[in-house]
Amino acid sequence: MYPPKFDYLRADSAANALELLAANPDAKVMAGGHSLIPAMNLRLADPGTIIDIGRVADFKFLSANDGYVGIGSGTTHAEVAASSDVPSALSEAAGLIGDPQVRNRGTVGGNIAHADPASDLPTVLVALDATISTVSGSGTRMIKAGDFFVDLFETALNDGELVAEISMNQDGANTGSAYAKLSNPASRYAMVGAAARVTVEGGVFTAVSVAVGGLTPKAQAAPSVGAALVGQAATADNIAAAAAAVQNDLGDDVMGDIHASADYRRQMATVFVKRALTKATERAG
Amino acid sequence: MKVSMTVNGKTYTRDVEPRMLLVHFLRDELGMTGTNIGCDTSQCGACTIHMNGMAVKSCTTLAVQADGATITTIEGLANGSELHPMQKAFWENHGLQCGYCTPGMIMAATKLVENNPNMTEAEIRHGLEGNICRCTGYENIVRSVKAAAAQMGGGD
Ligand SMILES: Cc1cc2nc3c(=O)[nH]c(=O)nc-3n(C[C@H](O)[C@H](O)[C@H](O)COP(=O)(O)OP(=O)(O)OC[C@H]3O[C@@H](n4cnc5c(N)ncnc54)[C@H](O)[C@@H]3O)c2cc1C
Ligand code: FES
Ligand code: FES
Numbered sequence: 001m002y003p004p005k006f007d008y009l010r011a012d013s014a015a016n017a018l019e020l021l022a023a024n025p026d027a028k029v030m031a032g033g034h035s036l037i038p039a040m041n042l043r044l045a046d047p048g049t050i051i052d053i054g055r056v057a058d059f060k061f062l063s064a065n066d067g068y069v070g071i072g073s074g075t076t077h078a079e080v081a082a083s084s085d086v087p088s089a090l091s092e093a094a095g096l097i098g099d100p101q102v103r104n105r106g107t108v109g110g111n112i113a114h115a116d117p118a119s120d121l122p123t124v125l126v127a128l129d130a131t132i133s134t135v136s137g138s139g140t141r142m143i144k145a146g147d148f149f150v151d152l153f154e155t156a157l158n159d160g161e162l163v164a165e166i167s168m169n170q171d172g173a174n175t176g177s178a179y180a181k182l183s184n185p186a187s188r189y190a191m192v193g194a195a196a197r198v199t200v201e202g203g204v205f206t207a208v209s210v211a212v213g214g215l216t217p218k219a220q221a222a223p224s225v226g227a228a229l230v231g232q233a234a235t236a237d238n239i240a241a242a243a244a245a246v247q248n249d250l251g252d253d254v255m256g257d258i259h260a261s262a263d264y265r266r267q268m269a270t271v272f273v274k275r276a277l278t279k280a281t282e283r284a285g
Numbered sequence: 286m287k288v289s290m291t292v293n294g295k296t297y298t299r300d301v302e303p304r305m306l307l308v309h310f311l312r313d314e315l316g317m318t319g320t321n322i323g324c325d326t327s328q329c330g331a332c333t334i335h336m337n338g339m340a341v342k343s344c345t346t347l348a349v350q351a352d353g354a355t356i357t358t359i360e361g362l363a364n365g366s367e368l369h370p371m372q373k374a375f376w377e378n379h380g381l382q383c384g385y386c387t388p389g390m391i392m393a394a395t396k397l398v399e400n401n402p403n404m405t406e407a408e409i410r411h412g413l414e415g416n417i418c419r420c421t422g423y424e425n426i427v428r429s430v431k432a433a434a435a436q437m438g439g440g441d
Contacts, residue, residue: 002304002305002306002309003304003306003347004304005302005303005304006303006304007303008286008303008347010349030350033345033346033347033350034327034345037306037327037345037346037347038326038327038345040304041325041326041327042325042326050303052349052350054350078339098414098415099330099413099415099416100340100393100396100397100412100415101330101333101340101341101345101393101415102345102415104339104340104341105341105342105345105346186328186417187326
């Protein structure tokens with residue numbers, strides 16, 4: 001299968017990418033191409049011009065400082081999976097994306113800009129309350145992950161705006177995070193994904209953040225789960241009871257398809273939230 | 286657009302359309318038909334090659350993205366007439382039936398073993414998730430990778 005015809009431009013820096021975008025407002029950028037090329041092969045996307053940002057060194061970094069970690073948008077899933085600086089939920093999710101070949105080419109920036117509801121990273125970034133930094137002709141912006149994902153394949157990015165960096169707190173003292181997913185057996189995309197970060201002090205949950213994805217049009221925070229757990233003892237029973245509270249946060253547009261019905265996914269949300277919380281709690285110890 | 290890349294140790298330069306996929310560059314421009322195309326959806330892994338030392342799906346990479354890269358295909362794995370340990374292990378352990386998935390399997394598996402020669406069976410299966418085989422049921426593929434890992438020891 002061939003992608004449709006397009007003109008190809010290659011950016012050699014972030015500034016150059018923005019110049020090329022300004023001169024070609026209808027162009028699409030390509031990072032790893034692992035969402036864009038499959039979409040073009042199936043004629044779901046047909047950009048007249050592609051600006052290749054895959055070699056832009058400004059977007060390739062991963063550095064931790066003072067309990068905070070910054071990840072360049074051009075960092076590959078394999079690099080994130082191998083990092084011990086990022087929260088466990090993020091390295092775990094990155095290591096479960098697709099397969100090794102996909103992880104060698106696909107990037108964090110491309111994954112979140114694409115905002116596929118079946119993606120893994122949006123769910124994790126919402127749970128970790130990550131910040132997405134962007135660059136455009138009119139400067140830079142910082143967007144909270146919870147505000148970045150707007151709807152199915154829709155983000156808060158404006159035309160001509162690029163994801164530059166994703167940053168978040170590391171898992172600090174007494175804190176653990178985890179990601180659990182029900183994968184589509186062929187593609188490995190998430191049919192249900194759940195991410196959790198918990199802090200446990202003196203055997204009691206003092207902070208809990210949970211998000212789910214894969215079954216909703218966008219990654220969704222699950223504040224009811226946190227509300228049910230904070231102040232409670234870190235026990236399996238309390239986790240199981242609180243996980244069920246995710247049902248309050250799923251909303252009315254749980255999605256079903258040929259791979260799994262909406263009802264089934266809804267039930268699995270409780271199961272996978274419980275798994276993510278259980279692992280996160282073990283890691284907090 | 287002009288692209289240049291080193292494939293199996295030799296540098297090739299061709300003028301190609303930007304939309305040409307790397308797999309078509311290898312097969313149609315260079316005549317290296319060992320790399321197969323098994324799907325339209327980037328899922329089967331039959332097209333796996335090594336690009337700058339990493340296993341990559343050549344059907345999901347544009348030739349222009351590979352400009353300047355160093356590529357190894359299944360044709361470049363053997364050392365002259367001496368098969369690579371992974372090729373030999375597939376042969377000896379019946380790791381193939383029709384053989385269509387085999388070039389991709391072998392290219393993916395060599396990188397897995399180079400990165401971790403001491404994989405458990407579960408790790409081998411997880412590592413080969415991007416490669417689909419319609420014939421073997423995977424048992425002999427996993428057996429082949431284990432046998433090759435024993436031969437390859439600390440990687441190569
Ligand atoms: C077989 C297969 C299985 C997969 N399985 C999973 C899975 O299990 N879980 C999962 O989460 N993902 C999965 N993916 C998707 C994968 O993670 C993609 O790599 C990722 O979604 C896109 O990253 P990319 O760098 O390849 O982006 P590209 O394909 O290059 O771009 C995707 C989109 O993002 C835009 N874009 C790219 N970079 C930027 C930027 N810096 N700023 C603004 N816009 C940008 C592009 O214009 C395009 O619209 C799978 C993909 C394949 C092919
Ligand atoms: S041909 Fe199927 S993944 Fe490349
Ligand atoms: S041997 Fe036939 S597809 Fe694997």
